[in-house]
Amino acid sequence: MADIIDGRAVARQLDDETKAQVDQMIAKGQPRPGLAVVLVGEDGASQVYVRRKIKGCEKVGIRSIERRMPAETTQEELLAVVAELNADPEVNGILVQVPLPDHIDARTVLSAIKPEKDVDGFHPVNVGRLSTGTGGIVPCTPLGIMKLIDTVVDDLTGLDAVVIGKSNIVGKPVANLLLDREATVTVTHIYTENLPEIARKADIIVAAAGAPELVKGFWVKDGAVIIDVGITRIMGDDGKEKLVGDVAFDEVQHAKAVTPVPGGVGPMTIACLLANTVQAAQTQLEGGDKGDDYGDAPDRSMFTETSA
DSSP: OOEEOOHHHHHHHHHHHHHHHHHHHHHTTOOOOEEEEEEESOOHHHHHHHHHHHHHHHHHTOEEEEEEEOTTOOHHHHHHHHHHHHHOTTOOEEEEOSSOOTTSOHHHHHHHSOGGGBTTSOSHHHHHHHHHTOOOOOOHHHHHHHHHHHTTOSOOTTOEEEEEOOOTTTHHHHHHHHHHTTOEEEEEOTTOSSHHHHHHTOSEEEEOSOOTTOBOGGGSOTTOEEEEOOOEEEEOTTSOEEEEOSBOGGGOTTSSEEOOSSSSSHHHHHHHHHHHHHHHHHHHHTTOOOOOOOOOOOOOOSOOOOOO
16 A cells, blocks of 8 residues: 655645744844735636635745736736836745736746746746756745655665656656756656556656546556646546546555645645745845846746646
8 A cells, every 4th residue: 555645744844844944034133035926817726826825925924915917917017017026125036826818928927037036946047057956946846746755765866767747847847856866767748659668667756747647557666656746627427526636546556655636746836935935035135146137938838736
């Protein structure tokens, strides 16, 4: 029987560590870290995510700044808000909630956020630093994935890791993080042939394809660790909707450990966002990362959010 990796418990522990850092900063007379969340339009899922992020800020002592803008907001108006937040010394982190309305180019907006305030970790400077192993802010979901792996694996050196999905927001960054830890990494995608055979060799599988129950039991060798990033609503046999991941959970109980859906990777995303905000605040207090013009943002043609 596979151990269940409790993402909610790990997230609570990380939140406690983040709150302790905030309390320490306040005790030293330093300003309270501030996170600005910008929401354009009335997308229902985005509103839920924003509420969760604001609630998370309250829990750990981060000051939250919420900017809600109508769906008809122009790109120029949104860029003006980003510029205002960039210039505000009380704002340490900026998060523009995606997806944005179709008339706004998300890459342009995200590239306008200063790298040192890019707590999502999607600015090209932070992407470049991650790919070269030179620091920067790490994207929240990949960072959370690594923290979950660390709860069940002491040393990744030489282990075979298979990342299913090559998105810019999960697959590629988590592959870089695994490589930094000396794992041998294979990244697969929709055109990969013999995927089940590749997966069967893996000590660690990170499933981030957005394909419900793609990873079957026969894909997984005994003792593997499985991190399920996917989350999809499907209709159950009882006629009710349910959430499932990219892994056929009941079929992989011969694994060493597996994350559930919901309650696995999802809670870690917001916890890591809060941790990134405190990291950004500390870096700014130390006078680090003062660049302004860093070119275009990475391609974010596939925006997803995991918050189950």
